[in-house]
Amino acid sequence: MTLTNFVKSVQDIMRMDAGVDGDAQRISQLTWMLFLKIFDTKEQEEWSIEDDYEGKGPFVPEKYQWGNWAGIRKAERMSSDELMEFIEEMFKVLKAMTVDQHTDRRKVLVRDVFEDSNNYMKSGVLLWQVIDKINGLILEIMMKDMHSMIFMKQF
DSSP states (O other): OOHHHHHHHHHHHHHTOTTOOSHHHHHHHHHHHHHHHHHHHHHHHTGGGSTTTTTTOOSSOGGGSHHHHTSSOGGGOOOHHHHHHHHHHHHHHHHTOOOOTTSOHHHHHHHHHHHTOOOOOOOHHHHHHHHHHHHHHHHHHHHHHHHHHHHHHTO
């Protein structure tokens, strides 16, 4: 799937949601979701092996890390109503994270992203569909990267 097709398919889902009104809200909605997904991947795969990570991370509280609520199997997911309550709670927590001059820049980044973000979607069913699209895109990208690495090792 191309990035253009991905964005179009996500926009089509969001257009069905009563809470999302216009491209600005769709972009904002997609931004915080992609941020959490990518940040979670970085935290799990790269930052956790850095020497200075221990004692500083995780930068997103464990409960709100993408993989712990959005990256789980469909059979184990919370209901659509529970998802909407969870998202509301997550926004409150991430917006209110305390930071000072000694706080790691990655934690400051999380707080800053959520300080200016909102969840516009009102339907948990549609939100799960967007989450599935994001997870599918990231999986596809990872598979392409893996195939590229295997191909490059042959030379």
